[in-house]
Structure formats: C-alpha cells, structure tokens
Amino acid sequence: MTAEIITIGDEILIGQIVDTNSAFLGKAFNKIGISIYQITSVQDEKAHILKAMREAEDNADIIIITGGLGPTKDDVTKHTICEYFNDSLVENIEVLAHVEYLFSKYITTPISDLNRQQAMVPSKAKVLMNKFGTAPGMWLEKNGKVFVSLPGVPYEMKALITDEVNPALRSKFKFPYIRHKTVLTYGLGESAIAIRIEAWEDALPSFLKLAYLPSLGRVRLRISGKTNDKEQLERVIEEQVQLLLPQIEDIFVGFEDEGLIEVIVGNLLKQREMTLAVAESCTGGLMAKSLTANAGASSYFKGGVVTYATESKVNVLKVSDDDIKTYSVVSQQVAEQMAENVRQLYNADYGISTTGNAGPSKGDSDVEVGTVWIAIATKKGTMSQVFNFGNHRDKVNMKATNKAFEMLQKEILKK
Amino acid sequence: MTAEIITIGDEILIGQIVDTNSAFLGKAFNKIGISIYQITSVQDEKAHILKAMREAEDNADIIIITGGLGPTKDDVTKHTICEYFNDSLVENIEVLAHVEYLFSKYITTPISDLNRQQAMVPSKAKVLMNKFGTAPGMWLEKNGKVFVSLPGVPYEMKALITDEVNPALRSKFKFPYIRHKTVLTYGLGESAIAIRIEAWEDALPSFLKLAYLPSLGRVRLRISGKTNDKEQLERVIEEQVQLLLPQIEDIFVGFEDEGLIEVIVGNLLKQREMTLAVAESCTGGLMAKSLTANAGASSYFKGGVVTYATESKVNVLKVSDDDIKTYSVVSQQVAEQMAENVRQLYNADYGISTTGNAGPSKGDSDVEVGTVWIAIATKKGTMSQVFNFGNHRDKVNMKATNKAFEMLQKEILKK
Numbered sequence: 001m002t003a004e005i006i007t008i009g010d011e012i013l014i015g016q017i018v019d020t021n022s023a024f025l026g027k028a029f030n031k032i033g034i035s036i037y038q039i040t041s042v043q044d045e046k047a048h049i050l051k052a053m054r055e056a057e058d059n060a061d062i063i064i065i066t067g068g069l070g071p072t073k074d075d076v077t078k079h080t081i082c083e084y085f086n087d088s089l090v091e092n093i094e095v096l097a098h099v100e101y102l103f104s105k106y107i108t109t110p111i112s113d114l115n116r117q118q119a120m121v122p123s124k125a126k127v128l129m130n131k132f133g134t135a136p137g138m139w140l141e142k143n144g145k146v147f148v149s150l151p152g153v154p155y156e157m158k159a160l161i162t163d164e165v166n167p168a169l170r171s172k173f174k175f176p177y178i179r180h181k182t183v184l185t186y187g188l189g190e191s192a193i194a195i196r197i198e199a200w201e202d203a204l205p206s207f208l209k210l211a212y213l214p215s216l217g218r219v220r221l222r223i224s225g226k227t228n229d230k231e232q233l234e235r236v237i238e239e240q241v242q243l244l245l246p247q248i249e250d251i252f253v254g255f256e257d258e259g260l261i262e263v264i265v266g267n268l269l270k271q272r273e274m275t276l277a278v279a280e281s282c283t284g285g286l287m288a289k290s291l292t293a294n295a296g297a298s299s300y301f302k303g304g305v306v307t308y309a310t311e312s313k314v315n316v317l318k319v320s321d322d323d324i325k326t327y328s329v330v331s332q333q334v335a336e337q338m339a340e341n342v343r344q345l346y347n348a349d350y351g352i353s354t355t356g357n358a359g360p361s362k363g364d365s366d367v368e369v370g371t372v373w374i375a376i377a378t379k380k381g382t383m384s385q386v387f388n389f390g391n392h393r394d395k396v397n398m399k400a401t402n403k404a405f406e407m408l409q410k411e412i413l414k415k
Numbered sequence: 416m417t418a419e420i421i422t423i424g425d426e427i428l429i430g431q432i433v434d435t436n437s438a439f440l441g442k443a444f445n446k447i448g449i450s451i452y453q454i455t456s457v458q459d460e461k462a463h464i465l466k467a468m469r470e471a472e473d474n475a476d477i478i479i480i481t482g483g484l485g486p487t488k489d490d491v492t493k494h495t496i497c498e499y500f501n502d503s504l505v506e507n508i509e510v511l512a513h514v515e516y517l518f519s520k521y522i523t524t525p526i527s528d529l530n531r532q533q534a535m536v537p538s539k540a541k542v543l544m545n546k547f548g549t550a551p552g553m554w555l556e557k558n559g560k561v562f563v564s565l566p567g568v569p570y571e572m573k574a575l576i577t578d579e580v581n582p583a584l585r586s587k588f589k590f591p592y593i594r595h596k597t598v599l600t601y602g603l604g605e606s607a608i609a610i611r612i613e614a615w616e617d618a619l620p621s622f623l624k625l626a627y628l629p630s631l632g633r634v635r636l637r638i639s640g641k642t643n644d645k646e647q648l649e650r651v652i653e654e655q656v657q658l659l660l661p662q663i664e665d666i667f668v669g670f671e672d673e674g675l676i677e678v679i680v681g682n683l684l685k686q687r688e689m690t691l692a693v694a695e696s697c698t699g700g701l702m703a704k705s706l707t708a709n710a711g712a713s714s715y716f717k718g719g720v721v722t723y724a725t726e727s728k729v730n731v732l733k734v735s736d737d738d739i740k741t742y743s744v745v746s747q748q749v750a751e752q753m754a755e756n757v758r759q760l761y762n763a764d765y766g767i768s769t770t771g772n773a774g775p776s777k778g779d780s781d782v783e784v785g786t787v788w789i790a791i792a793t794k795k796g797t798m799s800q801v802f803n804f805g806n807h808r809d810k811v812n813m814k815a816t817n818k819a820f821e822m823l824q825k826e827i828l829k830k
Contacts, residue, residue: 011628013451014595015441016637016671018433022456026430036428038463041437041454044626048453055470071606072627073616106604114606153629155807180429189521191486191529191549201488211459212487213426214568222431256431278721284707285700288721292699295775295808297723303731304721306693306703312718312761346727360710392570393710 001175002037003029004060006052008067008077009152012041021066021157028161033175034062035226044068049080053147061145062169067152069135071114078138081149082122085140089120092127092136099134125149128164132156137164146172177230181237182256185248186218186406193219197247205236218402220256221248253406261405262290268412269300269350276408277346278304279317279338279353281329282372286401287352302346307338313355317341328366330355335373336382343377350411351377352404356389358396372400376411383411416590417452418444419475421467423482423492424567427456436481436572443576448590449477450641459483464495468562476560477584482567484550486529493553496564497537500555504535507542507551514549540564543579547571552579561587592645596652597671600663601633601821608634612662620651633817635671668821676820677705683827684715684765691823692761693719694732694753694768696744697787701816702769717761722753728770732756743781745770750788751797758792765826766792767819771804773811787815791826798826 005025011017022039029036037060042048049068056063068077082088096119103111118134121127128137128148135151137160148165150157169175185193190212194201201210207227213220223240227233245252254264269276278287288304291297305316310329313319318341323333335355343351356372369391375384385407389399420440426432437454444451452475457463464483471478483492497503511534518526533549536542543552543563550566552575563580565572584590600608605627609616616625622642628635638655642648660667669679684691693702703719706712720731725744728734733756738748750770758766771787784806790799800822804814 010624010626010639011637012438013441013454014445014639015438015443015451016595016597016628018435018438019454020433023427023430023433026428028430030429036430037458038467039428039434039454039456043452052453070627070629072609074624074626112606112610114609155810180431182431191527194487194529195527209425209489211425211489212485213431214485222426224425224429277727280703284712285703285705285719285721286707288695288700288723289704290700292701292721292723293809297699301723303723303727304700305731306700306707306719306721308703308707308713308716308718309761312692315762316718316720316760345731346724347730394708395570 001033001062001173002035002060003062003064004037004056005039006049006056006063006065007039007041007152008044008049008065009041010044013043021152021154024154024158025064025066025161028166030178030180032166032170033178033226034169035178044074044076046076046080046083049077050084053084057142057145063145063147064165065147065149066157069149069151071118071134077149078120078122081125081138081140081147085122085124085142087122087124090123092119092121094129095119095121095127095136098129102134128160130156130160132159139165139168176226176228177233178224178226179233179237180222180224181241182213182220182222183241183244183248184218184220184253184256184261185251186253187251188219190214190219193221193248193251197244200240200244200247204240208237208240218253253409260290261402261409263294265405265409265412266291266294266297266300268409270296272412274349274412275300275302275346276350276352277302277342277348279342279351280304280306281308281313281338281353281355282358283354283397283401283404284308286397287354287404290401290405302348305342305345313338317345330357330367330371330373332373332375332384332386335375335384336377339375339377339384340382349379350408352408353377354400354404356396356400358393359391360393370396372396374400374404374407376404376407378411416448416477416588417450417475418477418479419452419471420454421464421471421478421480422454422456422567423459423464423480424456425459428458436567436569439569439573440479440481440576443581445593445595447581447585448593448641449584450593459489459491461491461495461498464492465499468499472557472560478560478562479580480562480564481572484564484566486533486549492564493535493537496540496553496555496562500537500539500557502537502539505538506534507536508534509544510534510536510542510551513544517549543575545571545575547574554580554583591641591643592648593639593641594648594652595637595639596656597628597635597637598656598659598663599633599635599668599671599676600666601668601817602666603634605629605634608636608663608666612659615655615659615662619655623652623655633668668824675705676817676824678709680820680824680827681706681709681712681715683824685711687827689764689827690715690717690761691765691767692717692757692763694757694766695719695721696723696728696753696768696770697773698769698812698816698819699723701812702767702819705816705820717763720757720760728753732760745772745782745786745788747788747790747799747801750790750799751792754790754792754799755797764794765823767823768792769815769819771811771815773808774806775808785811787811789815789819789822791819791822793826
C-alpha cells in the first residue's frame, strides 16, 4: 500500500518557499506503515493538478493533496477536485459555524463572502475539521482509492494528519510495519565507511536496505525494513546494529532516533544534572537556538552570549584586550577565555565557545575564511581545538556548531 | 521553455531530509527565465527513475536530476542514466585526477576502487566538474531536450548550477524574462486584504498574476510576470505596485527583494550608523541567529544575550530579582529591563528583548502559553508590548522574533 503526495503552489516551483510539508508527511506515513511512492509539486493550475491526480491514481492507493485551499482567487484546488470527481460545491454548516467562530475573535460584523466561501465543499467529500484555520480538510474516495485534500499551511496540515487523516486511514486499512534505524557517524567519508563495512553490508538480510547519507563532516547510515511481523523486524535490525557497532566504534556518535547531537548532549547533561552555557562569535546564536529548540532545554541550558563585535568580547565576556591584540580575535586564547568566562558568568558546569571567520570576507581577524576555534570549559580546566570548515558561511557555522556539541559529548563521557 | 526537476532519494520520501535543492533550483532558473513545470521526487530505484525521466521528457525541455551519485551501493542514478540513453560508463581522466586530488589531502595511499568509480561517466555525457566533491555533473541531450544530472549535496549542486549549468543553458537557449515582486504585509488576514484590493487585483494586466502567501501573522503578495520585453515588464510591475501601496499603507512592511524583516531592519541600522543588541528569553537565540545569518551584520549587530534560566536574567542582565518575584519573569518590567540592560551592556543604540512562554507547558511563570512581552530600548527610553502568539512552540518563537524586528523598524523610522 503506497501513497503519493501532491503539493500545489507556484511558490514551491519558483523557489519562494521550501516544501517542508512533504517531509512531515513522509515521516508521519512511514510511522503507520505507508510508503510514499512519489512526491509531485505542481502549479496552481487546473489542468496540471488534474493530470497529477490522474497519474497519482495510477501510481498509488492513497493520494494526499496539500495547498491551494485559501479564499483568494489564486487558489483553485477545490474547484479542480469538483471537476475530477464530477461534483459540485455545497455549503457545510459545520464549517461555516467554525469560520464564523474563528473570525468572532477579530470582528463583530458578519464574515465576508470570501470567508463564507471557505465553508463550500464538494458534496461527495467527508469534511475533516481544521481547528487552526478556515480551510477544512476533505476526504474523497474513487475506485477504492482515497484522496485527501489538506491546507498548505504547515501547522494546520500537521494537526489534520495527526488528529484526523492517520486515525481514519488506520481504521480503514491494515498496514505493514516500517522501521528505519539511523546510525550517526562523523570523521570518515562514505566511501571509506563503505569499504570498512562491506562484508557486513553484503550479508544483510534481503528485506533490509542500507543507505549512506553524507552531510557536512558526518555520514548517517540508515537501515530500513518493511514487514508484517513487527517483532521480527525490530529484532533483526537490532541484531544487525550490534554487528555493525564494533566496526565503527571510533566514528559512532549516536542514533538518530535519539535526535540531533544537541538532543543527545542535552539528555546526557540532564541525566547527570549538569548545566551548560555558550559563548558564540561566528556561530552567532546558532548554538543557543539549536539547544532551545528542544522544549526540555531549560533544565540544562542556562543561556548564552553572542559576542559578535570584538569589543563585546571584552565588555561582556571580559576577554583580555591584550590577548585579542596579541593573538587575534580568532585564537586559542580568546576561545578558551570565552568558554571559561561564560561558564562562570552563567554559573554553569560547562561553557562552550566558538570564535572564527565564517566568511565570505575576512573580518576583524586575518585568519583564513573557515577557521574556527572551539573551546570547552569545565570546572577542572579548558581545552580547545582549531578547525577549518571550508568556505561556505552556513556550512562553516553549522559544522562548528555540530563539532562543538560533539566535543562536549566526548568531554562529558570522559568523566 | 520549461524545466522539470527530479530529485532522487529514499531519504526525501521517508521524510528524513527536507528537499531544499528544489527551491534553490526554482529560484536560480526563474532568474534566467526558465519556468519550473513540476518537481518530482522519486525513490533510489531504477524503474521509478526511468519512468520519471520519460514523463519529464514529455513535460519539459530541460530536465534536472539531483541525487543518487554517491560511491555507495544505494546510489543508482548513473547506471540508470546509461540505460535511459542506451550508453555505458567510461573512465574520465579529468574527473579521476580531481578525485585523486581531493583525497590527496587526507590519504597518502592510492584511492580505493569505490572512489575510482566516481570517475566513471556515461560516454555520451559532457562532464561538469564539481570542485567541492567527487561526483561530477553530467549534461546529456536527446531529441532536442537537455538532461542534467547533479549531485544531491546542496553546496555541490548549487556551485554546479551557478558556475556550469546556467551559463551553458543561457548560451544554448534564449529565455524570456521572468520577474516576481513580493510585497510584505502584516496585521491583516488574506481575505480582508483580498477584499480591500479587489478592484486593483481585477484590473491587473493579463500577463501579471497575483498570489497571496499567508504565514504566521503576515501575508505576502506576489506579483509575477513573464515576457520577452524586460523593460516593459519591470515598468508595468512598478506601476502596479505604486497603485497598490496607498491601499495597504497601514500593513506594508517592505519588499521581499530587500529580504526578510531582519535584513530590512539591518539595512536601516546600517544607513543610520546605529547598532543593536538583543536579550532573548523564549526566542532562545533565534533573533541573534536571524541577524547573523547575513554576512554584513557585524556593522550593526553588537551581539546578544540568551538568558534562558531565570537566574541568568538576574546574574547576567542584572534584572531586578524583586521585580521578577513581584511581576513574574514574563512581565513588562522584566522585558523592559532586559532590553535596556542589554543595550547598555553592549553599548548599542537599540536593545530589544523577548520574555515569554513558548510552551508546551508553563515554565517559570504562570502566564498562559503563547504570552510574550517584547521591549525596545533606545537612548531616549523604553517601550514594550505584550502579545499572545498561540500554542505552538516554533510558531510562538518565530512570531515573536518577527514582531520584535517589526517593532524595531517602526521605532527607527519614527526618528
């Protein structure tokens, strides 16, 4: 049983937005046993949407359509669905009441005709109520295939999938079990890993598939399987992971299920009741933002300082002005003082710092673009390392952030 | 003349990664006059890739294929291209030398057979050298249509498009001129805007298309056009924008070409030679990270403080402990002290602060989830406002960040 995702919107095709909905849908569907056969992004244009729907009906059993449900003239999805199902729009009083309720917070006058149109749905559709917006989801069936149309606004779409679509699909169909297990490694390229684990890879059971996902200094190894026997699949994947781990001990960071490196480090800190503060120069808030993206961060993350200007390293973090002049602002001395001083300032167990030049041009320091010093301060002392992360600004900052968390992880595990 | 993008990789379909390559390609192609007809994401599977290539050849003139070019066994794109073009792989000495050069930085031994395979390319392909990686780009032609295969690693793909593919396409074809102009508004819903500007929208010349892009408290209005007469298109879009602006004066923020609100504000600060520091609680580094994402930020952004723990608001930012106890950590008093104190700490012209509860649960304060106080401190005084940004953590933080920059923009323009 497979699904196809059709995302509708010129803004996707002209690159004005990145389609994040599809990744959410892929994950949410895999979780309940549905494989995504294909993702197709098309224009806000009737003929093109109809063509995509016909092709998707040939390819897949479940067709999820997102986008194009707004009240304005550029949105044509609802009319296109009517044409595809040879249907017409009727007013749904439940949706109308909901639209009126949503607007009652903002206006006292009756809602406009435009907003009233949001309550018009194809007569053959089962309505899926959208608690966060005016455009309802719609569920239609044809020749045993399910079509679901959802709004493109991410949090509206996500709530409809979680609360309405997935429960309905699970009660209508029986799905197999899909499992992905992803091992995070860093420090070795994909080809070197592939050679090292070749015998293991070749001996994998045929119902498991291995994928290499290289990105910025790390390679993720994903083992995927799909069966009807959940216990067997879980067991075999676990056995294979146990065979793999001894072969990659030196480059193993963790499992993706545990989350990103900042989540793994956060959990470690939490377990040990330790706290962290960060001092950022080139990473400019990325370390703090990565940490605070996790709801539980307040138990281990005390806070941080972004000292973007050189003078603020002196004024806010009390880095020695002389050392900056002698060794430059991108130096071991400055990185270590930043880490230790932010640790003390926030009264934390660990302080981590970055100072570097992410480019594109040389800043307050003469060091080569891509050079980053990272320091980790503990109550027992401070250590630091220098890296060159290449010449692409975002890449440099992302790599520096990941590396700092990896260094912190090693430091914590040392104790 | 249209293009279709085929992105290859199971990681896209299972939602392990978000496909950002397509948005880059959409933008880069629109810039030189190529419309994207469709984006199709398919599995790492020969039959599926072949089917997508056949369909794309029917749909479009230029077919861009990304992904699946790694040295490991899960990558099948190169063999699939050979099958499609009835071709076979041959070793390319230029690519081989480049692969050897890339590895010479890391190893002294000869490269492995796996890496050597990266130099095997279809004999009919024109090779596009990939300076950042081992997988070359490949350009093939069939029945007047162009197929380009590129690696999936974003910065490798981007450099190949900019340096190789787009120049080659421009010298081979003559493209029309495409222009998008996007007006940023906030504070009014899309339907209310649509009603207000209905007469203007209906009178738009037929070669212009208007789209409404609503998201988190703001609506973007995009005017798009495609013609062979660049000057005429520029002029007509500009005329229409001038007709539109007086109708949306109260909700107009800027143009998207100028970038995001933080870029607009950054440019304003730069023009006026003013500086900024930020104090973040709930936004946890997002304001700093948004600012420092722009290479020129160092001329106006002094830095910031993330005081995630309540105690750090006292220790680092010298917020009054009594006021926190009396008014709670999410209060006007705390927000204003944070803004003013960070301004002084960093010796900046403006200080902005956020303190709130982004959820999912109530933290150190009893205020409702979604409540955020934002303060702006200047040399002349401090002002603040309270908002409720709803109940979704990311949404709350993103809205708070945008709103803080919008408030700062208004404050700067007041002078």
